[in-house]
Amino acid sequence: MKDLLKHDLMKRRDLLKLAGVGVAVFVSGTPIRAAGSQQKKNDSFYFVQLSDTHWGFTGPNINPDSQGTLKKAVAAVNALDEQPDFVVFTGDLTQTTDDRKIRRDRMAEFRDIVTQLKVKTVRFMPGEHDASLDRGEAYQEFFGDLHYTFDHNGVHFIALDNVSDPTAAVGDKQLQWLQADLKQMKTDARVVVLTHRPLFDLAPDWDWATRDGDAVIDTLLKHPNVTVLYGHIHQEHHHMTGHIAHHAARSLMWALPEPGSVPKKAQIPWNVSEPYKGLGFRNVEAEVAEARYKIEEFSVAGRS
């Protein structure tokens, strides 16, 4: 772990600001919370988002450390000088398989690994690799509900399932559930939606969309303080639909190219000179009163 910290500390540190979004995005190479975030406000808290771990994937040209990357990420989270309030995995916990037994084996192995997290509150969500082939049957055996809500320090979190339907739809039933849930909330409630696929049409040709995402966004737009965190696209990405900010997280298995940057979507090969490039996780610090979220991106670099 010392080697990992040393390696990361040498990485560059950038600060980007999303104008008008109220979100600061830090790109950081060190798994130590930023100095600014140490001056934590009374009403603020932070959590960690990990995504697209694809446990069970093998591909030496894509990630020769496919058996070690998730474990390194778990160790890096455990090494944070202040532990997050909770950790959330936004889908594609496992690599898809047509074999029902292997699917469950992978889920069990994944669960065993993340049990090593020091943080006791860990939230899970399915990705299409976990849930699309059996409509979430195996996923629910291991990780519980496909969609749910929870509240934490004044923020209402909604985990939305846009994967267990293989057509990438949220569906009318869940949409009604979402509308009923939001109806109970004050209009200006602080809401964070956690989901796997982008809710907007980021790149439908690359399967980067939710079929009925417009209906979900229309529902969310009625509330002024909504932020969406998602995965699926294996890269950091920030987008606005009206006043709603959507932030995609990086993967912990392979990176993907920017939407539309190449004719056909393909995994980015492993770069020997820059191992783990494009992989990582993020800290999200919620400043509840301001309905503002500071995102710090962390790489997962180290020796295999």
Added chain:
Amino acid sequence: MNMKKLVAYVRVAVSAGLLLELMTMNSAAQDSRRIEQVIRISASSFEFKPSEITVKKGIPVTLEIVSQDHHHGFRLSEFHLRADIQPGVTQKIRFVPDKTGTFNFLCDVFCGEGHEEMSGTLAVVE
């Protein structure tokens, strides 16, 4: 001109007219076939056959897609086309390609381990 000759001329003219009409109808039928490009596509895990299709710009296209195994999807965003492809049901998609180029289509219903490879290209030429 006597009456016999007149009748003979009329007969020839009518026959020629009928012949011309028949030829025109035949030609129209041929045009009708020519103006619709019908492409039959088989979808199965995890490929479209054929996966490379070429059509002519401006001439209507009908894609007739059928799944050989289970539920697949077909999305060709460039022409705002998508359809669910169910086994045993021929899904017909009609459109007129109004621009040239090579465009990707894909299965947008998650169908298994090889789902992300299930795609193809449509080339539209002059």
